[in-house]
Amino acid sequence: MELTSRTPSGPLAEKWDNHRFANKLVNPANRRKYKIIVVGTGLAGASASATLAEQGYQVHTFCIQDSPRRAHSIAAQGGINAAKNYQNDGDSIHRLFYDTIKGGDFRAREANVYRLAQVSNNIIDQCVAQGVPFAREYGGTLANRSFGGAQVSRTFYARGQTGQQLLLGAYSALSRQIHKGGVKMYPRREMMDLVIVDGRARGIVTRNLINGTLENHTADAVILATGGYGNAYFLSTNAMASNVTASWRAYKQGAGFANPCFVQIHPTCIPVHGDYQSKLTLMSESLRNDGRVWVPLAAGDKRAPSTIPEAERDYFLEKKYPSFGNLVPRDVASRNAKEQCDQGKGVGSTGLAVYLDFGDAIKRDSQETILKKYGNLFQMYEKITAGNPLNEPMMIYPAVHYTMGGLWVDYDLMTTIPGLFALGECNFSDHGANRLGASALMQGLADGYFVISTSIAHYMGTTKLDAVSITDPHFLSIQKNVGDRLHRLLRNSNGSPTGKVTVDEIHKELGKLLWNNCGMARNRQGLEEALEKIPGIRETFWDKVYIPGTGSELNQSLERAGRVADFLEFGEIMVRDALTREESCGCHLREESQTEENEAKRDDANFSHVSVWEYKGDEETPVLHKEPLTFEFVTPSQRSYK
C-alpha cells in the first residue's frame, strides 16, 4: 500500500493555492459527462452533492434515512469555528490552524489543517448567503462565543441548534439541485459494498430498505461521506443508524484505514441509567463555561449533594488544572472524571457520574442569566432525568462521541483506492488524536463545499475511464456476495428463536468489551484480552443470531445485523491499533505511557505517524503502514493545561 499524501510544496499559507493551480481542471461543458456517486447526506455529503451538481457534474446521492435532511450532523449543538476575527481578539487563520493541530496533539498533517483554517471563513459567508439564521448582535453583525476552552471567540452559532441549521442550509442547496435535475436522490438506501473495476472505484451496490432489492449503481468516482464509527461501542451519542459499513467495505476492498483507535469521548453527557438504554445524550460542553465539576472528597459518600459542605467537595479539575480549570480539553476532562469514579468517588445510583454544579454561577449571575444561556439544555436534562439543574447539580459522565480515525486520504481527500474519496468524519484527515469543539461542522463543510470539487476535477482531468455497466461481471459478482452475506445472516431465522441471540444482545456485548478495554484508558493487558475475545463474540453472532422476517421486505433487524456484523470485524483493528500505538496522545491514553503526574505522555520519537491498516484477508492479520508526520511550521509541544 502506497501512502502518497500529495502535500503541496511551498510556504504553508500558499500550499492550497499552489495545489489548486497545479490540479487539472475539467471544462464546464465536459463536466456533465461525469457521474459522481455521493454516499451520505450529512454536512459533507450534502454540501459536496450540491457543489458538484452546481458545477455541472451528474451527481447521484444516497442516504439511509427517509430524507437527506435527517443525517446526524443535525444533532451538533455548539457551533462552528472560523478564523474571521470579527471580535478583534487576536484570532487569525494561523491561530486557528495552530489551535487545531495542537488540540489534535500533533497527530495531523500540517497542510491539511492549515487549509481547513483557510476555508473556514468561506464557510461562514456561504452559510449566511444561504439564509442560515446565525445568532446576531443588536447592531446586526454576527455573534460569536468562545467554545471548548478556546482563548478567542471564534465560534458562530444558531442557538443550541447550529448543526441543524447548517445541515438544513446544505440540504436546501441539495434540494435546489435535485429540483434542477443536477442531483438524483436515493433515500432509504444502504450502501452494501463498493465496486472496483480495473483498480478504480466505479460504483456501489445498495439495498433498497423499503423492499430489500439490491441495486447496482455505476459512476466515474465514488465519494463516501458516511460519518464515524462511534456506534461500535453500542452506547454513544451517535444516531441509531450511524455505522461503519460503508468505510469497512471500502477497507476490505483495499482502502487504508487510518488511526481507528482515535475515538473522542465527550465529558458532558447524561450518565447511563439502565440496561434498556439505547443511546447517550450529549449536553453541550458550553455548560462547562459556568458549571463547576466536583465529586465528594470521601469515597462512597452517598449524601445528597446539597448536604455536602464546601470543605468536603473535591473540585478536581480546578484543583489539578488551575489555569484552565473546568475548561480543559475534552479528553482531559473525560479522563479525570473516570479517574474519580474509579476511586469510588462517583455519584448517582450507578457511581458512574460526577456533578456539574451551577449553584455558584446562579449566585453570581442570577438565575435569569443562567437560564438565558442554558435554558434549553436544562430543559433537555430535566426531560431525560427528571432532575432540575437549578435546584441540584447536574450529573454527567463521558460518552463516545466522535471518531477522529477514518479512511486514510491524501491532500485531495482520495483514499488509497483511486476514484474513491472520503469526506467529513468518515476520513481521518484534520483532527489528529483529538478534535476541538465546533470543528466537526467546519471540517464537514470545508471538505464538501470547498475541497472536493478541485479533487474531482483533477481526478477526471488525469484519468481515462472506460464505460462500465451495471451488468459488468465486477458488479454482478459483488452483488452476489452481498446477497450471499444477507442470506447467511438470515440462515438461523427458520424455526424457533430458542437458544439463539438477538442482534442487540451481541452488539451490547461487543460495546461493553470495547468500552471497558478500549475506552478512555487503555493498557496492553486489557487490549490483548479484547483481541482474544472479539472473535468469539463474532462466532456466536454468525452461529446464533436470530433475525425475524426476510431480506425482501422492510426489515430493521436485518439492517442492524449487517451493521453489527461489520462492527464485529472493525472492533478488532480498533483494538489492534490501540495496542500498537504505545504512547498516549490526545484521546488515546495508554496507561503505560504517563508522566509522573499521571498526564498523557506522547512519544514523538517513535509515534509521530499516522497508522494505516491494510486488509489482507479474513483469516490474515492486517498490515500496519505508517505515514510519517513532519512538522515544518510548528514545533510539537507537550500540551499543558495546568
Place this chain on the structure above:
Amino acid sequence: MSTIDLTLQIWRQKNSDSLGNLQTYTLTGISTDMSFLEMLDVLNEKLTKEGKDPVAFDHDCREGICGMCGSVINGIAHGPEKETTLCQLHMRNFKTGDILVVEPFRSRAFPIRKDLIVDRSAFDRIIQSGGYVSVNTGGTPDGNAIPIPAETAELAMDAAACIGCGACVAACPNGAAMLFTSAKISQLCLLPQGKVERKARALAMVKIMDEEGFGNCSNERECEAVCPKGISIRNIARMNREFIAAALFEG
C-alpha cells in the same frame, strides 16, 4: 427506580399494499426512566425472542432533532407532553394500567410503508420546489456585509427550528402541511438573503403543497399544539400574506 405495566395497541401493517389493524401487547416492568422508543425497543426484543415480527418504526438521533421519529399516541401526535418528540417522551408520563394506542402519522400525502413507518417524501418535494436561496457555492459576500437585526434573526430562527417530522400534518383535520411549508417560507422571507426570490418561492411551494394532496388550513391550531419545536401558526399568516402578495403581482 419505579416501573409500570402497560397495554399497547399498535397499528400493524405489512406494507403499503396490505390492510392493517391494531394488535394488542402487554408489557410489564417498564422503567419510568425509559424513553417511549426504548419501551418499543423492549417490546421488539420480546417479540423477536418469541419469534414474532418486531414493530417497524422510524427513528434515528433520539435527541429530538432529526425529525425521523413520530407516532400518534392515544390520538395525539408525539404523545401527551408539549413540545416533545416521541424519542424524548419518557415513560414517567404514564402509569400502570394505561392503555396506549399507537398509530402512524396518518394523511393522504403520507402513505404507510410498514407498521408505524410512513413516507414523508412529499415534504422534500415541497422544499425542492423553492425552499432555498438560489446561491451557488463560492463568491458570496462577507458574512457581515448585510447587517440583520437581532430580532429578525431570532424570528427567522423560530421558524427555521422546524424538524420536518410531519406531526402537524397528522394532527390537522384537513391533513394540511401549512405549518411546515410556512415555516420555511417565513424563515427565508424574513431574512434579506431570501427576499429576492420571495414571490416565486411562495407561489412554487404552495403549488406543490396542494399538488401533493395536503389539505388547507381552517384555523384549528392542532398543528401548533403538537409541534415539538413550538412553531407558531403566525407563520401560516405570514405565508398567506406572501402568497397573496405574490399572486397579485405575478398572478
